[in-house]
Amino acid sequence: MNTPALVLVITVGVLYGTGFYLLVQRSLMRVVLGILLLGHGSNLALLLTDGGAALPPLLGDAGEGRIADPLPHAMILTAIVITFGVTTFLLALAYRVWLGDENDEVPDDIEDRRIGALAEPEDSA
């Protein structure tokens, strides 16, 4: 029972794909949503390392049937909480950006633009 169910693998792919897509958007709010989706995708991927559906890893219930590996669960639990912390922080940032200039878009880096606009090398004659 090492391999996971196919629908769940596909679900991971969908969560990552949509997460990536939101991540490359200009709106900070969509970026935050993208990170949430990526978090879900990662959690599901971790869960699938254990294979298919099983019984909860609780002593006493371990009668017949397969017991789930508790280690991925512990990791996912940590991941959920940390995703929550990151999301909140990003939301606060997005909110601050919006307070500053009335939109929540990621602006271009002016300094990068300046370097790109250099017409000629400075020291090559």
Add this chain to the structure above:
Amino acid sequence: MLPALIALHVAVAVVLPPLAVRLGPRVFLVAAVPLLATAGWALLQLPGILDGRPATASVPWAPELGLVLDFRLDALALTMVALISGIGSLIFVYAAWYFSASERALGRLAAMMVLFSASMLGVVVTDNLLALYVFWELTTVCSFVLIGHSDHRENSRRAAIQALITTAGFGLLMLIGFLLLGQAAGTYRISELVADPPTGPLVPLAVVLVLAGAFAKSAQVPLHYWLPAAMVAPTPVSAYLHAATMVKGGVYLVARLAPGFADTGPWLPLVLSFGLATMVVGAWRAMRQDDGKLLLAYGTVSQLGFLTVLAGAGTPISGIAVVAMLLAHGFFKSTLFLAVGVIDHQVGTRTMSRLSGVGRRMPVLATAAAVAAGSMAGLPPLLGFVAKEADFEVYLPGHHPALSVAGSSAVLLVLALGSVLTFGYSARLWWGSFTTKAEVAERRYPSAGPAFLAPVVLLAAACLLPGLAPSLVDPLAQAHAATMPHAAAPDYHLALWHGFSLPLLLSVAVTAAGLVLFANRERFYRLQSAAPRWPDAEVAYHLFVHAVYSTALGVTRRLQTGSLPLYLTVILGTLLVVPGGWFVWSLASSGLHVPMSGGDWRLWDTPVQLVLALVVGVSAIAAVREERRFPALLLLGATGFGMCGIFVVHGAPDLALTLILVETLTMIILIFVLRRLPARFASGARRVGWPRRLTAVVCALAGIFVAGVLAASTYARSLPPASVGYWEEAEHAGSANLVNLILADFRAMDTIGEITVLVTAAVAVASLVVANRRTGGENGGDEGNGAAKPVMARNEPVIGREGHETSTGGGHGSG
């Protein structure tokens, strides 16, 4: 002792900058101390070396890895040490009177020159190819700083960079060559490599690469352009680095490797063609110069070509000739550099067409320079003549085993042509610098002091004495020749008089032709002006530098546009191309087991999973397509709760409970924030048309890649779970919930880290909110936001704890 001497140089270099503040230019006298110590110690080793017993030292660095730094001082190394430490200390004494107290950065200059001396010493005494490379590049770095001494001048900086890029760039090729040689031979010890040269298909390539590095360092055509440009350095630096020592590093390496590798295919053709071309081109250019220092620089280029031809021969006679010529060139070239420096220092110019009567005002200097110029031209009874006799001997027909009579004659002819030109520019330099010219007005200037002139006179004496008594140099040259592997010991000794022989005839012919050339010099200059310029690689250098700059700018302009979405897309693209490409390739070439081909593959464990997966997938896709904020938020909530369902089915109730809590809180916070934002996502900056479709395709492919890797890696899993032993441990720990045990007991430290993250996030969020209250009170900090943020900040640590307590699964969890 050798490593200790190098360390002494470094120690003295460290104290020089503070001393320079007190002593001014006299700090160079202190700087000469380690050089004198080295020269004295080397002199003590002379008897042993002449008997064929080199002084050795060994520093174990990491013997377990075969890293032992071996040093040895043999005849060739001693010859170089005579230049580095012997001539070096005289140049340092000279520098103590050359610089004025107002010279900028004197301490740095003196320290760098001593460090250079240490590096150069390292190059010639190390017996390890890799250590040689390190010392070699250290000399390059020192040279960079010293050429760029006047760092407020642009041409100075430019020359320094040019020298650095040229020599260090080709030095990298040399390093590759060293590595190939070392791998082929199984050792990096130079003495072992030369004694038992490796064979193999890569050795000729290695030889070419090593020679490329040596040629760049020794300013061989067409890479010679950096050396004349480096003359912007102060004259003592030019005399020391760019005449006596550093540029000879390449010659030294050629001479060091020649006994073992002269028979390797490309060696002799490369050494002869580049060396001879350099000799003629350098001398030709030297004839055109009006600046005494530049004339000497091109003369050095020419002589370096000559030396390369000699050093590369690899025969015992060439060993004798190389030692004699290295010493002769070191003595006469540094004398002339210092003499030109004296003129420049006293008169204020070294341009020959503006000098007149210098010889009358400074007869001692003129005499010393005449001796040195005579040695350069190859006149008896000077060391230059003795050396040149030996040089011709190397390529006499029949003396080099790999050359036919015609080949030897051709080489001799070009050597003679170069020597005629050498005679010409030697005469031009002395004539132009010291004679009285009717058409040039004489200047008034102070005469030079005796201490300033003493090093010049001593060096000139060194040009003369070994010429009068070649037996001073001959034993050293014989000792070096004795290390050459060719069995037949040469029956040749350095001498003024060998009887009537072909070399003598050549010397007479060269002198006669040189006199004719000098008598008809005006006609020769006109010929030169009419002749086309010799090609050199300086154009290629500038094209290369320009190409690097514009490529960097072009790449920056395209990739670093300042747009975060673009950066992320580039990263995703890289993910798809590099690991993605590898993944597809290994699937296609069946280097990886295709998961679908075996195992217990199934669509779902229970049909409920299909339903939940549809909820998650569809709501995620819909959230992406949604233009309005609130519906997008609700769809995301649906995704989250779908995830909870999947967790339940998968036997993870703790996860489901925690996720429900976290999702609910996230939704509440999002709603608080979204309340203030516009109803729709801004559409102004959104990508439309092809860019948008391309983004969608890249993201979809990235999702497929992640799913594919997940499927392949779970299928490939062969080891049992790491948590197998946890069951027994759980009995002792007294809890029924394994996940809870892992978090609170087995991996409790990780949980502390997690809490730290949460606290940090909470503090960050709180500080953002507080800053908002202070500064943004009028435009957005009303009670709604003010209330929302503290709730978040307060809740996070609580959530963290609750999340885990939930997972205790029992009575006091989510209550």
